[in-house]
Structures are given as C-alpha cells and as structure tokens.
Amino acid sequence: MRRKLAAGNWKMNGNAASLSELKTLKDLLPPNPPQVVICPPAPLLFRATEAARGTDIMIGAQDCHMQHSGAFTGDVSADLIADTGATFVIVGHSERRDTHEERDSDVRKKATSAWASGLTAIICIGETLDDHAANNTLDIIAGQLAGSLPDGMTTSNTVIAYEPIWAIGTGKVPTLEQIIEVHDFIRAKLVTRCGAEVADMIPLLYGGSVKPDNAATIFQAENVDGALVGGASLKATDFAPIIAALANS
C-alpha cells in the first residue's frame, strides 16, 4: 500500500503565534491519520518542530539552496533545514520557478541536496493556464519530470506534487478526469524512469485549490495519494477535514 500524505504549504503566511494551529490540528486528526506535513516559513522551522514534538505531524521547509554551505546571503541549505528537525522540503514550487526563475536543472540539484541531508523532497511540477488551454499539459509535465527528477529516487526520499499553476489560489480545479489523466501519466513516466517497484510506491500529490468541499472527489483518483494544500492548510479547522477525506479515501 502506498502511503498517503497531506502536506500544508503555508507560503509566506503565519507567524510564531500561528503555530498553535499545530496543537489544534493534532486534536482534530482522525484515528488512523495519513502522514501530515506542515511547511511553515523558514524562520518558524525550529519552533514548529518543537510544537509538533509528540504529535503525528511532521515539519517541512518550502525551499532549499542547492549547495550545503557557502557565501549565499539569505539562502537556507538543506543541512540547516535538517538541523531544525524538519524532515521534508518542497522544491520547484511554481512560485519559486516564477519569482526566483528556478529552472528544472535547479530543482533537480535542490532535490539532490535535500536527499544528501536526509530530507524527503516534495518535487513540484505543473503547467500554466496557456499550456493547459493549448492542450500541452502532458508535454510540459513530461519535460518537467525529465528535467527536475534526479536519478536515485526511492520510495522514501521523493514525493511528487502536480500543481496546475492556474489552479493555485484561484478556486479553479481541473475535472476529476483531467486529474486522473495527469496523475496516471506521471505514474507511467515514473515506471519508465525507476521501475515499477519504486514508481508504484512514490506518493503523488495533487495541489491547487484543494478545499474541504472538493477533497473527497479529488482523492477518488487512484494515483492521487494526497494533497499539497496552500490556503486551506493555514487553519487547522480547514485542513483537518481534508486530512479526514484522505484517511477515508
């Protein structure tokens, strides 16, 4: 059985006081919860791992530098993230690809760096609205997978998140058929890349306007193993029903 995973990406939201949401979330988790990861802004990582201690909630970062140390003012390495007690890191989020001009080759190096520090990389891919409208989604996804995934994926070091850019923060969600098509395609590409045994066990997350009222539908897709949630992960009372829907899927 593939593990299920609900990851919350707080982006540049929240502050130290928001970490009380972790305790609320813990109290709202269903009896047999899937894996739950919260990715707060980097300055909160230490406190977040402390707040999550003794709970089933894991902590992740939203980005890492590709180098382990050096003269990179303002950047944060995977080693430093691991030092906080965090165990996951998101790499290649479309907001990083856009506002920080990250290329597939950068994402691949970041994932490699994450692995070297013992972190699980949540590698993000997804097409723009123009590519979606032009029916180029699968070509774009194939290119991003080929360029962003390092060799050496294992069932524990990699999670892949499909986030159509046009669905992020917009309230627009692909149809279930569209989600199934892309996720089945990703799984097939993974089989070619690293063999069925590994490919079958790598969790594939859907991200983009996942909310309590659409989560159960999205989780019907066989190759959707969880979600990468932005806005609805900020409040435990919004995130908990999504986690419950995943547990019941």
Ligand SMILES: O=C(CO)COP(=O)(O)O
């Ligand atoms: O970008 C996302 C998660 O990484 C999705 O954000 P929303 O859930 O707010 O659309």
